[in-house]
Amino acid sequence: MRTTIGIIGAGPAGLLLSHLLHLQGIDNVVLELRSRSYIENRIRAGVLEHDVAGLLRDSGVGARMDREGLLHHGTILRFGGRSRRIDFQDLTGKSVMVYGQHEVVRDLVARRLADGGDLRFEVSDVSIHDIQTDTPSIRFTENGETKTLHCDIIAGCDGFHGICRPSLPAGFIRDFDRIYPFGWLGILAEVSPSSEELVYARHPNGFALLSMRSPTIGRFYLQCPPDENADTWSDDRIWSELHTRLADNEGFRLTEGPIIQKGVTAMRSYVAEPMQSGRLFLLGDAAHIVPPTGAKGMNMAIGDVAVLARALERHIKHKDSQGLDTYSRTCLRRVWNVQRFSWWMTSMLHNFADANAFDEQVRLAELDYVTTSRAAATTLAENYVGLALG
Numbered sequence: 455m456r457t458t459i460g461i462i463g464a465g466p467a468g469l470l471l472s473h474l475l476h477l478q479g480i481d482n483v484v485l486e487l488r489s490r491s492y493i494e495n496r497i498r499a500g501v502l503e504h505d506v507a508g509l510l511r512d513s514g515v516g517a518r519m520d521r522e523g524l525l526h527h528g529t530i531l532r533f534g535g536r537s538r539r540i541d542f543q544d545l546t547g548k549s550v551m552v553y554g555q556h557e558v559v560r561d562l563v564a565r566r567l568a569d570g571g572d573l574r575f576e577v578s579d580v581s582i583h584d585i586q587t588d589t590p591s592i593r594f595t596e597n598g599e600t601k602t603l604h605c606d607i608i609a610g611c612d613g614f615h616g617i618c619r620p621s622l623p624a625g626f627i628r629d630f631d632r633i634y635p636f637g638w639l640g641i642l643a644e645v646s647p648s649s650e651e652l653v654y655a656r657h658p659n660g661f662a663l664l665s666m667r668s669p670t671i672g673r674f675y676l677q678c679p680p681d682e683n684a685d686t687w688s689d690d691r692i693w694s695e696l697h698t699r700l701a702d703n704e705g706f707r708l709t710e711g712p713i714i715q716k717g718v719t720a721m722r723s724y725v726a727e728p729m730q731s732g733r734l735f736l737l738g739d740a741a742h743i744v745p746p747t748g749a750k751g752m753n754m755a756i757g758d759v760a761v762l763a764r765a766l767e768r769h770i771k772h773k774d775s776q777g778l779d780t781y782s783r784t785c786l787r788r789v790w791n792v793q794r795f796s797w798w799m800t801s802m803l804h805n806f807a808d809a810n811a812f813d814e815q816v817r818l819a820e821l822d823y824v825t826t827s828r829a830a831a832t833t834l835a836e837n838y839v840g841l842a843l844g
């Protein structure tokens with residue numbers, strides 16, 4: 455088999471890259487470990503930056519997002535019993551789109567298949583070869599048969615636990631890593647959201663987030679130990695803790711409903727540098743992850759896609775390799791800005807076991823400042839709605 459770009463992984467990064475390349479007339483094949491149904495039902499991110507929503511719209515896969523997604527013009531920060539709104543529209547002229555990552559994945563899969571795209575689900579034993587030559591290849595097993603996909607370039611979009619990054623020679627990658635001493639218990643519930651906008655709450659018991667997927671489905675997160683077993687959280691315990699942590703002194707009332715899913719995510723900041731070696735380019739979680747506070751992981755993945763799609767177009771259509779040569783440097787500048795923001799939001803909003811009373815007061819002062827100074831609020835808003843893509 456032969457194609458121009460071999461893409462490993464059908465998450466948001468791999469699927470969008472495949473779609474954008476197709477629009478440029480560039481041939482590609484996507485290889486995915488899991489089934490179509492698995493990737494279409496995996497609940498993860500929920501917030502799209504302004505320019506990310508724009509990219510989906512401009513590339514013709516935003517119609518359902520515009521119909522069903524919820525445009526949010528601001529968000530609430532809650533601390534010390536107070537609720538303070540950050541007005542994105544007023545501060546930046548931009549908004550974010552609340553639309554589940556699995557919905558983005560569904561839209562992209564549907565469009566790739568309608569366009570005759572070559573997406574292969576449930577492949578196994580994926581390995582990459584000869585990336586330092588002009589003739590790299592991907593070997594994989596499909597329906598019990600070993601196959602080889604020859605290509606010009608390999609896009610490693612296989613997430614944090616994929617095979618692309620570990621396939622690079624030992625010592626080639628420099629890792630930057632921070633592991634946080636807590637995780638998030640994520641909860642999906644059949645309940646209409648008790649707030650029109652997301653609520654990020656700092657509380658002595660730990661962080662809580664009120665989010666949503668639709669007018670009838672609520673999404674919540676609770677700070678918990680990193681190795682927590684979600685089964686130790688009964689529905690009563692979850693609602694009781696959400697009531698406590700999300701309460702304010704200004705009349706907020708939380709509505710309860712049936713819990714339909716729960717799970718624990720560990721929190722980590724990680725960057726691999728560089729994001730390219732020879733003919734292998736790493737995108738999205740394969741190269742970097744952030745703690746979820748600030749809703750950046752998927753958006754950062756899509757930022758890489760925007761850079762690589764443009765560079766590949768120049769390389770393949772105009773024989774100009776400058777964009778490919780600077781791919782890693784271009785992406786990493788944005789990646790480190792996003793890392794900084796995610797780390798800052800996480801530090802400001804969570805409880806750290808080793809923090810003392812002084813640290814606590816400084817964090818409350820920071821929240822007070824960021825919600826009362828227009829300059830500080832603008833910094834938060836500008837990062838939240840998203841820095842320029844690529």
Ligand code: FAD
Nearest residue numbers: 463465466467487499500612613738739749750751752753
């Ligand atoms: P992935 O989505 O991980 O896709 C990688 C794909 O590669 C997967 O389909 C996987 O099955 C496949 N794969 C793996 N190994 C192989 C292999 N060997 N061969 C072939 N295929 C393989 N981000 C935000 O922007 N906003 C948020 O609000 C947000 N909230 C989050 C909440 C939670 C609970 C979690 C867990 C994450 C959240 N994120 C958020 C992060 C976001 O989900 C990820 O950053 C995003 O999925 C990255 O996309 P990706 O395409 O790079 O990787």
Ligand code: DHB
Nearest residue numbers: 499500665746747748749
């Ligand atoms: C969601 C996740 C986040 O990490 C966040 O900051 C906001 C919303 C969500 O899943 O809805």
